[in-house]
Amino acid sequence: MGVWSEVMAPGDGVAWVTGASAGIGRETALELCARGWRVAVTARKAEALEALAEEARTQGLAGAILPFAGDVTDQAGMAALVAAIEAEHGPLALCLLNAGVYIPMRAQEFDAGVVAKTFAVNVQGVANCLDPVLKSMIARRRGHVAITASVAGYRGLPRAAAYGATKAALIHMAEALAYDLIDLNVRISVVNPGFVETEATSVNDFKMPFVMKPDQAARRIVDGLEGPGFEIAFPRRFALILRTLGLLPNRAYLAVMRKLMGWGPDVS
Known part of the structure; x- marks a missing residue:
């Protein structure tokens, strides 16, 4: 069985989900638990992780959620946290590096501080987690790590000057790592969701096409992790539309994107 099709199972070790206090991360952790995994969960708010563990207990999944509070922007902290998870619960077999922030920004509001904050969490935060995770998986020549990017990383989208740039960076990072990881028997995936109803997207003041609930997104993610392939993109119609539009010449x-936003099509 090739590395692209090898599926990690609960018997292979523990799963880890970052950004697990709310939204996609929270629901994905619960979905993994429902499918038999013990899931280490990380976010800055320890009380939110404890509430998640309690919810799992009420669903008959006592001990399935393992809270490990931490900040993904703390490089040393993430290395220590991964070591603690493995020391206490066994090898990390499956990781979803999901922590991220979304701050919409147009040119009139361009703010270098917003860009720095977004990259610190969305890109450097992922790198801080990847570092110890890849070291562990490569040493064992076994494991599966998935990175939550976004369809916003395909091409530039309105109001996504910072966010979309980070997601494009994550897609590129995952693709670049895949070349080597294939030979090291470690699987890497990139998760590219469309619009999902979360606290982050609640700031959008436009109609979000093909919007999904977090639990729907979680099922799509875990289904994808259990299947072959590199990219997990959903909703599929929306991802296909954006992929197709992305083939158009720049002008x-x-x-087209300006017209869809109601800003007028003129780019002359």
Whole structure:
């Protein structure tokens, strides 16, 4: 069985989900538990993780959620946290590096501080987790790590100057790592969701096409982790539309996206 099709199972070790206090991360942790995994969960708010563990207990999954509070922007802290998870609960077989922030920004509001904050969490935060996780998985020549990016990383989208740039960086990072990880028997996936109803997207003041609930997104993610392939993109129609639009020449692409936002098509 090739590395692209090898599926980690609960008997292979423990799962780890970052950004697990709310939204996609929280629901994915619960979905993994429902499918038999013990799941280490990380977020900055320890009380939110304890509440998640209690919810799992009420669902008959006592001990399935393992809270490990931490901040993904703390490089040394993430290395210590991964070591603690493995020392206490066994090898990390499956990781979903999901922690992220979304701060919409147009040119009129461009703020270098917002860009720095977004990259610190969305890109450097993932790198801080990848570092110890890959070291562990490569040493064992076994494991599966998935990175939550976004369809916003395909091409530039309105109001996503910072967010979309980080997601494009994550897609590129995952693709670049895949070249080596194939030979090291470690699987890497990239998760590219469309719009999901979360606290982060609640700031959007436009109609979000094909919007999904967090539990729906979680099922799509875990289904994808249990299947072959590199990219887990959903909703599939939305991802296909954006992929197709992305093939347009720059001027045509910008005109179409401006029109869809109601800003007018003129890019002359």
